[in-house]
Amino acid sequence: MDDVVKSLSTRLNSVADKSSTRPSREEAEAAVRTLIRWAGDDPGREGLQDTPMRVAKAFREFYAGYGENPGEILDKIFSEVEGYDDIVLVRDIPFYSHCEHHMVPFYGVAHLAYYPTKGVVGLSKLARLVDAYARRLQTQETMTAQIASAMEKALAPRGVAVMLEAEHMCMSMRGIQKAGALTLTTQFKGVFKEDPAEQVRFLTLVRNGKA
Protein backbone atom coordinates (compact mmCIF):
# COMPACT_ATOMS: atom_id res chain seq x y z
CA MET A 1 0.00 0.00 0.00
CA ASP A 2 2.83 2.32 0.93
CA ASP A 3 4.39 1.78 -2.51
CA VAL A 4 1.15 2.73 -4.27
CA VAL A 5 0.90 5.96 -2.26
CA LYS A 6 4.58 6.70 -2.94
CA SER A 7 4.29 6.19 -6.69
CA LEU A 8 1.10 8.27 -6.82
CA SER A 9 2.74 11.10 -4.94
CA THR A 10 5.83 10.95 -7.20
CA ARG A 11 3.55 11.21 -10.25
CA LEU A 12 1.60 14.11 -8.76
CA ASN A 13 4.85 15.90 -7.93
CA SER A 14 6.13 15.51 -11.47
CA VAL A 15 2.85 16.98 -12.84
CA ALA A 16 3.22 19.93 -10.45
CA ASP A 17 6.86 20.41 -11.53
CA LYS A 18 5.89 20.44 -15.20
CA SER A 19 3.19 23.08 -14.76
CA SER A 20 5.52 25.39 -12.88
CA THR A 21 8.62 25.09 -15.06
CA ARG A 22 9.35 27.18 -18.14
CA PRO A 23 8.82 25.66 -21.58
CA SER A 24 11.95 24.77 -23.52
CA ARG A 25 13.56 27.27 -25.90
CA GLU A 26 12.27 25.11 -28.80
CA GLU A 27 8.70 25.31 -27.51
CA ALA A 28 8.99 29.10 -27.13
CA GLU A 29 10.34 29.45 -30.68
CA ALA A 30 7.55 27.23 -32.04
CA ALA A 31 5.02 29.51 -30.32
CA VAL A 32 6.57 32.55 -32.03
CA ARG A 33 6.33 30.78 -35.41
CA THR A 34 2.62 30.19 -34.69
CA LEU A 35 2.13 33.90 -33.87
CA ILE A 36 3.92 34.93 -37.08
CA ARG A 37 1.47 32.74 -38.99
CA TRP A 38 -1.37 34.27 -36.92
CA ALA A 39 -0.11 37.71 -38.02
CA GLY A 40 -0.40 36.52 -41.64
CA ASP A 41 3.23 36.00 -42.58
CA ASP A 42 5.39 32.99 -43.42
CA PRO A 43 7.87 32.04 -40.65
CA GLY A 44 9.83 30.08 -43.27
CA ARG A 45 10.77 33.08 -45.40
CA GLU A 46 14.37 34.24 -45.17
CA GLY A 47 13.85 37.47 -43.22
CA LEU A 48 11.86 35.70 -40.52
CA GLN A 49 13.95 32.56 -40.13
CA ASP A 50 15.92 33.76 -37.09
CA THR A 51 13.07 35.81 -35.67
CA PRO A 52 11.69 33.15 -33.28
CA MET A 53 15.19 32.78 -31.81
CA ARG A 54 15.53 36.56 -31.41
CA VAL A 55 12.07 36.93 -29.89
CA ALA A 56 12.73 34.17 -27.35
CA LYS A 57 15.99 35.91 -26.43
CA ALA A 58 14.29 39.32 -26.19
CA PHE A 59 11.62 37.81 -23.90
CA ARG A 60 14.34 36.81 -21.44
CA GLU A 61 15.26 40.52 -21.23
CA PHE A 62 11.70 41.89 -21.21
CA TYR A 63 10.73 39.51 -18.42
CA ALA A 64 14.00 39.25 -16.50
CA GLY A 65 12.17 40.54 -13.42
CA TYR A 66 10.81 37.06 -12.67
CA GLY A 67 14.37 36.02 -11.84
CA GLU A 68 14.97 38.98 -9.51
CA ASN A 69 14.45 39.07 -5.76
CA PRO A 70 13.40 42.65 -4.84
CA GLY A 71 14.20 42.03 -1.15
CA GLU A 72 17.82 41.24 -2.04
CA ILE A 73 18.18 44.38 -4.16
CA LEU A 74 17.55 46.59 -1.11
CA ASP A 75 19.37 44.51 1.48
CA LYS A 76 22.51 46.67 1.76
CA ILE A 77 21.96 49.71 4.00
CA PHE A 78 24.53 52.49 4.45
CA SER A 79 24.07 53.67 8.02
CA GLU A 80 26.94 56.19 8.25
CA VAL A 81 25.04 59.20 6.98
CA GLU A 82 25.49 61.59 9.93
CA GLY A 83 21.94 60.94 11.00
CA TYR A 84 20.46 62.06 7.67
CA ASP A 85 16.74 61.46 7.99
CA ASP A 86 15.20 63.87 5.49
CA ILE A 87 13.61 62.98 2.19
CA VAL A 88 15.55 60.99 -0.43
CA LEU A 89 13.91 61.24 -3.83
CA VAL A 90 15.08 59.74 -7.11
CA ARG A 91 12.94 61.00 -9.91
CA ASP A 92 12.60 60.42 -13.66
CA ILE A 93 13.78 56.80 -13.57
CA PRO A 94 12.89 55.52 -17.03
CA PHE A 95 11.22 52.11 -17.30
CA TYR A 96 9.75 49.81 -19.92
CA SER A 97 7.13 47.25 -18.99
CA HIS A 98 4.41 45.18 -20.65
CA CYS A 99 0.76 45.25 -19.68
CA GLU A 100 -0.65 41.93 -18.59
CA HIS A 101 -3.76 42.39 -20.72
CA HIS A 102 -2.21 42.78 -24.17
CA MET A 103 1.50 42.09 -23.63
CA VAL A 104 2.13 45.45 -25.29
CA PRO A 105 4.64 47.93 -23.84
CA PHE A 106 3.83 50.65 -21.40
CA TYR A 107 6.70 52.95 -20.61
CA GLY A 108 7.52 56.13 -18.79
CA VAL A 109 9.23 57.32 -15.63
CA ALA A 110 9.11 56.41 -11.96
CA HIS A 111 9.69 58.75 -9.01
CA LEU A 112 10.59 57.11 -5.68
CA ALA A 113 10.99 58.80 -2.30
CA TYR A 114 11.44 57.75 1.30
CA TYR A 115 12.33 59.12 4.70
CA PRO A 116 15.16 56.95 6.08
CA THR A 117 15.29 55.78 9.67
CA LYS A 118 18.12 53.26 9.85
CA GLY A 119 20.34 54.47 6.99
CA VAL A 120 20.06 54.83 3.26
CA VAL A 121 20.15 52.47 0.31
CA GLY A 122 22.38 52.84 -2.76
CA LEU A 123 20.56 55.09 -5.23
CA SER A 124 21.05 52.70 -8.13
CA LYS A 125 19.21 50.05 -6.10
CA LEU A 126 16.01 52.08 -6.33
CA ALA A 127 16.34 52.07 -10.12
CA ARG A 128 17.07 48.32 -10.00
CA LEU A 129 13.92 47.83 -7.93
CA VAL A 130 11.87 49.61 -10.60
CA ASP A 131 13.30 47.30 -13.28
CA ALA A 132 12.73 44.16 -11.20
CA TYR A 133 9.01 44.89 -11.31
CA ALA A 134 8.87 46.58 -14.73
CA ARG A 135 10.30 43.46 -16.37
CA ARG A 136 7.20 41.43 -15.61
CA LEU A 137 3.62 41.30 -16.82
CA GLN A 138 1.32 43.44 -14.73
CA THR A 139 -0.73 46.61 -14.51
CA GLN A 140 0.74 50.00 -13.71
CA GLU A 141 -1.21 50.03 -10.45
CA THR A 142 0.27 46.68 -9.36
CA MET A 143 3.76 47.83 -10.21
CA THR A 144 3.32 51.06 -8.21
CA ALA A 145 2.03 49.17 -5.17
CA GLN A 146 4.75 46.51 -5.36
CA ILE A 147 7.58 49.06 -5.49
CA ALA A 148 6.16 50.92 -2.47
CA SER A 149 5.69 47.69 -0.47
CA ALA A 150 9.21 46.47 -1.23
CA MET A 151 10.67 49.81 -0.06
CA GLU A 152 8.57 49.79 3.09
CA LYS A 153 9.55 46.22 3.95
CA ALA A 154 13.29 46.60 3.31
CA LEU A 155 13.92 50.11 4.66
CA ALA A 156 11.40 50.48 7.50
CA PRO A 157 11.18 54.19 6.53
CA ARG A 158 9.00 56.90 8.08
CA GLY A 159 7.28 57.14 4.75
CA VAL A 160 7.39 56.01 1.13
CA ALA A 161 6.04 57.76 -1.97
CA VAL A 162 5.99 56.21 -5.42
CA MET A 163 4.65 57.80 -8.58
CA LEU A 164 4.65 56.33 -12.06
CA GLU A 165 3.82 58.21 -15.27
CA ALA A 166 3.41 56.05 -18.34
CA GLU A 167 2.02 55.81 -21.84
CA HIS A 168 0.31 52.50 -22.63
CA MET A 169 0.85 51.38 -26.20
CA CYS A 170 -2.31 49.30 -25.96
CA MET A 171 -4.15 52.63 -25.76
CA SER A 172 -1.99 54.39 -28.38
CA MET A 173 -1.45 52.00 -31.26
CA ARG A 174 -4.60 49.89 -30.99
CA GLY A 175 -8.06 49.91 -29.43
CA ILE A 176 -9.09 53.44 -28.49
CA GLN A 177 -5.92 54.88 -30.19
CA LYS A 178 -5.31 57.85 -27.90
CA ALA A 179 -1.59 58.46 -28.39
CA GLY A 180 -0.05 60.71 -25.77
CA ALA A 181 -2.54 59.93 -23.02
CA LEU A 182 -0.56 59.64 -19.79
CA THR A 183 -1.49 57.47 -16.81
CA LEU A 184 -0.33 58.63 -13.38
CA THR A 185 -0.39 56.34 -10.35
CA THR A 186 0.75 57.10 -6.82
CA GLN A 187 1.17 55.00 -3.68
CA PHE A 188 1.84 56.70 -0.36
CA LYS A 189 2.82 55.03 2.89
CA GLY A 190 3.59 56.28 6.41
CA VAL A 191 3.92 60.08 6.73
CA PHE A 192 3.18 60.55 3.03
CA LYS A 193 -0.16 58.84 3.52
CA GLU A 194 -1.01 60.58 6.80
CA ASP A 195 0.07 64.12 5.97
CA PRO A 196 -1.17 65.84 2.79
CA ALA A 197 1.64 68.43 3.19
CA GLU A 198 4.16 65.59 2.65
CA GLN A 199 2.38 64.62 -0.55
CA VAL A 200 2.58 68.24 -1.71
CA ARG A 201 6.31 68.31 -0.90
CA PHE A 202 6.85 65.08 -2.87
CA LEU A 203 4.88 66.34 -5.87
CA THR A 204 6.65 69.72 -5.77
CA LEU A 205 10.06 68.04 -5.77
CA VAL A 206 8.99 65.74 -8.60
CA ARG A 207 7.79 68.67 -10.70
CA ASN A 208 10.29 71.41 -9.80
CA GLY A 209 13.22 69.80 -8.06
CA LYS A 210 12.87 72.48 -5.36
CA ALA A 211 11.09 72.23 -2.01
Ligand SMILES: Nc1nc2c(ncn2[C@@H]2O[C@H](COP(=O)(O)OP(=O)(O)OP(=O)(O)O)[C@@H](O)[C@H]2O)c(=O)[nH]1
Ligand atom coordinates in the same frame (compact mmCIF):
# COMPACT_ATOMS: atom_id res chain seq x y z
N1 LIG B 1 -6.08 49.66 -14.91
C1 LIG B 1 -5.22 49.33 -15.90
N2 LIG B 1 -5.73 48.98 -17.09
C2 LIG B 1 -4.85 48.68 -18.04
C3 LIG B 1 -3.47 48.68 -17.88
N3 LIG B 1 -2.90 48.32 -19.06
C4 LIG B 1 -3.90 48.10 -19.91
N4 LIG B 1 -5.11 48.32 -19.32
C5 LIG B 1 -6.48 48.24 -19.80
O1 LIG B 1 -6.94 46.93 -19.75
C6 LIG B 1 -8.22 46.95 -20.34
C7 LIG B 1 -8.55 45.59 -20.93
O2 LIG B 1 -9.88 45.72 -21.32
P1 LIG B 1 -10.70 44.60 -22.09
O3 LIG B 1 -12.06 45.16 -22.40
O4 LIG B 1 -10.62 43.31 -21.34
O5 LIG B 1 -9.83 44.39 -23.42
P2 LIG B 1 -9.91 45.14 -24.82
O6 LIG B 1 -11.17 44.75 -25.56
O7 LIG B 1 -8.63 44.87 -25.55
O8 LIG B 1 -10.02 46.68 -24.40
P3 LIG B 1 -9.73 48.01 -25.24
O9 LIG B 1 -8.31 48.41 -24.94
O10 LIG B 1 -10.69 49.03 -24.70
O11 LIG B 1 -9.91 47.71 -26.69
C8 LIG B 1 -8.20 48.11 -21.33
O12 LIG B 1 -9.11 49.07 -20.88
C9 LIG B 1 -6.75 48.65 -21.20
O13 LIG B 1 -6.68 50.04 -21.39
C10 LIG B 1 -2.98 49.05 -16.60
O14 LIG B 1 -1.77 49.07 -16.33
N5 LIG B 1 -3.88 49.36 -15.66
Ligand SMILES: [Zn+2]
Ligand atom coordinates in the same frame (compact mmCIF):
# COMPACT_ATOMS: atom_id res chain seq x y z
ZN1 LIG C 1 -2.75 46.66 -22.48
